[in-house]
Amino acid sequence: MTTSQRSDPDTVQSAVDGREPFHFHVLATDHATKARLGLIQTPHGPVETPVFMPVGTRGTVKGVTPEMVRDTGARIILGNTYHLYLRPGHELIGRLGGLHRFMNWPGPILTDSGGFQIYSLGKLRKLTEEGYAFQSHIDGSSHVMTPERCINVQEALGSDIMMCLDECTSYPGDRSTIESSLDLTLRWARLCASVHRSHDRALFGISQGGVYPDLRKRGIEALGEIGFDGYALGGLSVGEPKELLYDTVSHAAPLLPPDKPRYLMGVGTPEDILECVAQGIDMFDCVMPTRNARNGMLFTNRGKLVIKNARYRDDGNPLDDQCGCYTCRNYSRAYLRHLFIAREILAIVLNTIHNITFYMNLMNGIREAVRGGYFDSFRKTFLESYRANNEEDAE
């Protein structure tokens, strides 16, 4: 975002409202790794980075109230454009005052472009230069999503950080497919930037190019020429081996403009986050903490815990004795096991609170470590404890 854009009418209006337009500052950089500490300002408040964004697909982080989300330490959540566009509809949400008001979340919201969901959930009928023609996974109705419309939808939702429409490719993809997909995504990125009106809100470009270093490099340079408020690495965490994910991030992250936030989409596990923070990534999102919570897989400082296991039947201890979340302060493993086995709704509520808090505590620990100059040792100590007693491996 250039300084001249601050005279945009929307930005003026937000200044009148006392809202700050989107901007970003790097506050500190780690000496031993590429990790960095930053601050994103949005019209709905500040966000410290590195940050993890809980996923609120359909206007709710599944199973918890906004106050519960806030109490975990979360300051920004992700909303899914595809889901909200189809139901209840961006126009309805816009008429009712925007997504923040609709779902009672006063903090910042990032919306994805919906491209990934059209690809993975919808019945894709046709991909053309103009966009996606697809059928709703809910009722089979026909829709067209163009880059321009994608931005219109996100602006109607009132998103603080919007994402460009991109073409998603699966792993593995042959080089020529990945390359033509990259070129289409770049042409769409230009269209998205050209229709972006609410300049107090951010628009992020998405880097594609699969696991091909030269394609990643070309894509990132082209996005930088267009000029975005932040840059995402897309098309990762789609089934490639961990080493390829880490290699690609390690290669691509330093190419991203250093004065803008860097967002690794759809990542990931605590290990992934620690590794990728070390490569200079600032923003993450993943369904893992919330989805695992619903499946009874709980994160602790000693690794994952499978709450249905018989060993917790009589266990009066909290899930994680290093966690101060509402769930750990008030409930035993025995109770959480009982709720899960009885399929009680409260199991989802309590598990979700805990898992999001675990991620927020991890991110807070990361930020403190970068600030204090001990991120590298924090990462090693954390992973040692985390891997010590991980039940995931025992399943």
Next chain:
Amino acid sequence: MTTSQRSDPDTVQSAVDGREPFHFHVLATDHATKARLGLIQTPHGPVETPVFMPVGTRGTVKGVTPEMVRDTGARIILGNTYHLYLRPGHELIGRLGGLHRFMNWPGPILTDSGGFQIYSLGKLRKLTEEGYAFQSHIDGSSHVMTPERCINVQEALGSDIMMCLDECTSYPGDRSTIESSLDLTLRWARLCASVHRSHDRALFGISQGGVYPDLRKRGIEALGEIGFDGYALGGLSVGEPKELLYDTVSHAAPLLPPDKPRYLMGVGTPEDILECVAQGIDMFDCVMPTRNARNGMLFTNRGKLVIKNARYRDDGNPLDDQCGCYTCRNYSRAYLRHLFIAREILAIVLNTIHNITFYMNLMNGIREAVRGGYFDSFRKTFLESYRANNEEDAE
């Protein structure tokens, strides 16, 4: 409860802990009806009557945290002995400090006897003088529930108000069946009273006798001779016509000892509660507010509202403009409709908060009206508004 029982070891212990033993006082009686205002003291705090108890079947009021329950105004909840006995087991709950601690509900808890659930959910194998032999509805395992064991189980749970094991009969039942069932229930009531040890906690007798006035009368007199801390009308709200429910309550309630709480089990609708408070009933419980919440049937001062109806699609108003609950303060009907149609878990959370709050506001209104001497006009005004726009009738 006699004064001499206050020297019981459990009572002494509770006095040491600063807990008050169970007792009850009638504070005011309505002049135009038989409605009364009362105060129950329990080891876990006071409860004003008339009171409605949300149902927390398996150690949780479905879908909400204890703090959410408390915030609705609820001060006492009901736990189901049958469910907790089978899973996770009363002994486990006892070892972990009792039901209050297990489920993080610091207020009073009433537990039912489980008789009704054995009858309706379990596979009843044999009913004898000794008790029920039945199979678990969960795993088919064999169990025997005797009157003595029923009290042991409730004492292990740490219940503030326990219920005697009774034999449940269905409606309609022929007179001889109802009569022999009444006699068995009375013999069981004597056994329950004889093993009741925790005298700071209450034990309530249950009146049976179906819709036969003379059987009800005989049963109530016999229970009074045994002497209980409170008296329930059981075997009602099991399919009989409304008039028979009201007639039976109208006849039986005045026969119950006036200095003890009167509890009408499993009732009911707002109309039922208003009618039966007018007959002198002090305590109610029903799954209606919580179950209806899960089904999207919401109580408002203008009648029931079916949230999935298309008319609420764009409705930015709160559910009930006379309600100050968390849901009504923060969310629109359009959002609640969206959550319900998308089958989001938060729909259950928000709907449950609202419906319990509606019941609590009703009970608070009733108590204020009895206190202020205008209960009869309160009842009429409430029902007029409530019936004005009831969507239930339109379904």
